[in-house]
Amino acid sequence: MIRRILGKAVLAGALGFSMLAQAAGPVIQVYKSATCGCCGHWVEHLKGQGFSVKATDVPSPAEYREKAGIPAQYGSCHTAMVGGYAIEGHVPAREIKRLLKERPKAVGLAVPAMPMGSPGMEGPRKDPYDVLLIQADGKTSVYQHYK
Template identity: 65%
Template sequence: MHRRHALSSLAMLLLTVGISAPVFAAKPVIDVFKDANCGCCTGWIKHLQDNGFSVNATNVADTSTYRKKFQIPDALGSCHTATVGGYSIEGHVPAQDIQRLLKERPQAIGLAVPGMPAGSPGMEGPRKMAYDVILVKTDGKQTVYHHYAGS
């Protein structure tokens, strides 16, 4: 009985001082479909976790099956496919771009980083290639969502 009273008192206090539900919101969950032997996929997953995502990773025999299922064109393919918040994510998309996507909520299928550009999350190293994060729109058109310069 004391516990129930304490919890309801805490809830009333939080409502009174204006603390809202987003403070207690769970991390966004991203479902990743990847090759079991791919080290860069593991690096990308760690990057997501380090940036506030909860990750459910599933090893699959053929990632192209998931790319097709989630409507990402083959020309934008990479080594892993994911879904989060109703969007598809293909390849080494930086967490900040996924967070922006989830905040802005554009009419789109999702984001893609084609190939495996050196210097992208999960592909860190001494060399950094320039690459684009592509927004795949629901009408099939593609635009650059964010450009990363090389070094």
């Protein structure tokens, strides 16, 4: 009797932990400069959209971009990894969630440079920008356009 009760308690705890982990959202590892304020704002954007974020300050985020297979011309101020994909720059959480749902064959997503109005770069104006899907050969296509 005690074994059966204990077994049910362990199962209930495991199910509860699994549901809690799912509710917290995917874990995204962010490599950023310690002195970049917009990187911190982007991390807060991700957390606000349900991602669990592990942010690591590094001396050169460009090294992580290169390791992730993101060509330099699509670079920005931080690089992240989630679900086997690289995320470069101020990519909206909505597009990261879409990427993880659709699972295309790709290196990841990038928002080159640091466009005003993108997540983490909020301000008095909003510039149009593209979220690029980056293929293994370095070719890109527009994954989503923002006006």
